[in-house]
Amino acid sequence: MSGTITLPFDLAEVDYTRYSNRQLAAIPLGVLFAAIVVIAATFALTGAPVDPGVEFTGGTELRVAVDAPSNDAARDQIQSAFSTQPEAIQSVAAAEQTYIVTFEAGDGSGPSTTQLEQQAESAGFEILSIDAVGPSFGADTQQTALFGVLVAFLGMSLLVFAMFRSFVPSIAVVISAFSDIVIPVALMNLLGIELSLGTVAALLMIIGYSVDSDILLNNHVIRRSGSFYESVASAMRTGVTMTLTSLAAMVVMTITATLFGIQLLASIGIILVFGLTADLMNTYMLNLSLLRWWKFEGVSR
Known part of the structure; x- marks a missing residue:
């Protein structure tokens, strides 16, 4: 059974058999831990996990x-x-x-x-x-926006568990999506990007991107015939191409918005660039390692 994956464009081949599940998961989990530390430190200093903008503070x-x-x-x-x-x-x-x-x-x-x-x-x-x-209106808007993100994440989690009806594949998607949101939020703190209705929309978009790529990978591994690595290669041919295309579009949007001084679009673009990059890492390292453990070492039924 080969673990070498070849994509239809010039990327280095990924031989997953060279890496253990712990090695694959170590980097995403390390980045997630660092992001949580940044958010926790921001919360301890300011009383909020990310600096709210005028729309939320008034x-x-x-x-x-x-x-x-x-x-x-x-x-x-x-x-x-x-x-x-x-x-x-x-x-x-x-x-x-x-x-x-x-x-x-x-x-x-x-x-x-x-x-x-x-x-x-x-x-x-x-x-x-x-x-x-007004301050009171801003506070109400902030609560509504954060509640919307929470509802979207919980709804996504319930949908994933309903689709796969197995704990490990489902929790792999949820953890990956959680990390895809936490990493950009931590980078918002480091880069001084305020939380606004526009950046909240960007975080909601990241949830959608994350679930799309993770479900694509899980579906290929769980429900399609062929070996594990053949299924992963098939998912990557679609998923990586899709994510890189979106990533390129967001980079162009960010550069253009920055040149023209459209700060909100630039902030949204930066968040989406980091979120999509984190999604590539989490999907094809963290999620894949959990799926491989479940397939070969855990309980697959």
């Missing part, structure tokens, strides 16, 4: 046009124009001399949206748009 976001000779001069003008220090000042590459200025809601002692608008006008800025979210 605050005001102004898009203003500033007549200044350089970005540094514009930022200095913006900082001196307001009585409250902005949480973030972001230039918009696609629109010259345009900046997004963000203020957190805080404890309510800071200036109101009307006062911020007046201060911007007094400084000579052209106000292009104003978006404001």
Whole structure:
């Protein structure tokens, strides 16, 4: 029985017989453990597993046009124009001399949206748009968004157990999907990407990608004829091609969004790039090692 897998494009052949199940699972589990440590440390320092954005904490976001000779001069003008220090000042590459200025809601002692608008006008800025979210509404939105992610994950888990009706193949999919979400969340903390409705949507997309690739692998191994490694090779021909195609599209989107200063799309792209990369690792190392143990050493019926 051969363990060599050849894909229809120029990738190195993977000879799974050279590696034990512990060796295959060690790297994904090590990365998952490191991600959990990062999230736990963030929670201990901030009280939240990931830094929430204005949509969840409440605050005001102004898009203003500033007549200044350089970005540094514009930022200095913006900082001196307001009585409250902005949480973030972001230039918009696609629109010259345009900046997004963000203020957190805080404890309510800071200036109101009307006062911020007046201060911007007094400084000579052209106000292009104003978006404001109340703290209570933001907190409700955060709870709803996180509840949606939890429901999606639990629904996925129940569906997987209903499909395979066997503990090891089902738990392999659930663990892989869990790791696919945890790793990008940890990287969000390291890269300073805030949790927003857009990034929540990206995490939900990762659940879908993860379940798709893991179920594809499990179906080929459990329900198709042929040897274990032949089934894995068949699954990889479809699964790896599909994931790499999506990964390439997300890389292009991230680069384009970054060049044009579309921060939300860039953040979504970064999360999906890391999530899809983690999915490749978890599906064809962690999930595969559990399936192989179940097939040859565990109870397969």
